[in-house]
Amino acid sequence: MPIAKSERLMNLALCLMNTRRPLSKRELRDSIEAYQEAAESGTEDSFNRMFERDKDDLRELGLVIDVEENPLDGESGYLARRDRNRLPEISLDAEEAAALSLAAGVWRQARLAGAASGALHKLRAAGVLLDGAAEAPTALEPRIPARETAFEPLLAAARDRRPVTFGYRKSGASAAEPRTVEPWALECWHGHWYLAGWDRDRKDVRVFRLSRITDRVKVRGGAFTADVPDHVDVRQHVARFAGEGATSTARIRLRRGAAFPLRTKALRVDAVDADWDELEVPYGHGLAADLSEFGAAVRVIAPAELRSDVIARLSAVAGNVQPADPRTATIEGAAL
């Protein structure tokens, strides 16, 4: 049975941390059984590839590995200096520790959940977090999902500032198109992930919904070409699509007791008669869809374009087909 990868990584880490002089690749191969096996049963090339991957994996795990020339023979070698790898002094009181433990449990994404508990393990091993079940500070269980497969590669690319390409199906588009993007920031809003970045082909800032990325995210070589702003407000951009950035208002009538979600948005409510109220609501993107959903409980008063939009939608469902107005198509965020 081949030697487990975790054993091989652990051995490499211990060798690199335990040396005061750089160790050459050859020395490491001779000290670590798994490498010997790989070199004997495979080619030199397969050992080399394995060694490079392992170094990358250890760096991902936080190990700072320096490449230096050995002063004795001039050969280049590797070492993980203790001072560069030590956790700096940090102390947490009981409340801070408990709060941090709660926070570490929120990820519902394997990689980040593993990383967050890895961080806690390091703090615990260093004596920063004390043993014993920390009392949960609240009955609340916050969860951050990231089911989108594009999440992990985009997070790494944004961190390392690497351009990416992916296929993207715009809202309402019948097919996906290739996009080349310099990823700036990721934001989770209403449980969905969005990416903001520089779209190289469109030469402008764009926001992408991760669930609409249709294929694998590929990292491209080279550096960013556009300046990364200090603050990227993904949320503001998405909220605009969700109708939150409304600039005008609409007047609608609502049957009393019906359509609670619309009532919570109302800026003003006046009773009309025994059955109906009149509401003033923000008129932003997606309002026509929001209103149509409530059927005969809603009647649009003004503006006229909103009324005809709702009538067109209802007609489509009632079977009185009217030509669809392309401007009123359900687009991104309408269902937020």
Next chain:
Amino acid sequence: MSNAIDQTRRMLSLVTYLRERPGARVGDVARAFGITERELVGDLNVLPMCGTSFRGGDLLDIDTDGERIWWHNPDDVAQPLRLASDEAISLLVAARAVAGLPGLRERDRTALTRAVAKLEAAAGDAAEGSARVGVTFEAEGSVFADVDRALTERRRLWIQYYSSGRGEMTEREVDPIRLVSEGHTYLEGWCRLSEDRRMFRLDRVADIRVLDVPSDPPPLELRDLSDGLVRPAADDPQVVLEVGPAGRWVTEYYSHEESLELPGGGLRITLRTPDPAGLVRLALRLGADGRILAPAALAEQARATAAAALALYDDDRYGGERAEAGV
């Protein structure tokens, strides 16, 4: 479950931890690391194979009798390690998100804010990039505090709740089980009206009272929510929808059994729901971008509802502006 990366990550901390605690108990260590004893024993089987040179015999001499763990040649390689960038980012992003959670107790919020500052300092370069990831939980307003209090004091709640499936306001008593935040905040509780476990979205609670009645939910296993908070049951009625390209978002909001690509960029979506009537409202929302294929009775219900709604505008057909004057 542990893959090679997670296991290596854990073992690196484990040696540091064990060095400080000779004779540590297996059960205590497993708990401290949030793993099963079986997983820990798995790690303890790997560690004696690790060292600085297998030929020189410089291996970690760690063993266990199944109850306690001993490290016979501890060395100072086991120093506390700096945080990796993904460790710092995951913890900082999570901590900032939770600190911004509406309804969090003020003391917890300030503790978290202090912890974030300390963690940023300790993480140094590794924290870089964490500001590029943000998570916003929804503000669910005033009902949160009452739910939180009912949970702490184990009391029953009365709520006026907008049922999205039925499209109407309901009143019920609920024994709270827990609060879960994922995008929106939900109360999981035992509903005394339906005598069943239910998820209530807090932004659909119109009114709430903490009752002077002890909460008494039947003994329940906490459900695993990893596949989503609201999951239809296998015996819920099946509905088939067809949507155009502009209606593809439906698959992102409704858990579904199947979605087939149609020519032209549309989808045929099969899903189950306990409240098919809720899908009538979905059909109305979709307008020309989708329709119900089956069951036929539901499709007819959508058509009839749309026709009834259109009747409200009958005036418009004869002279638009007259409608402005009144209903």
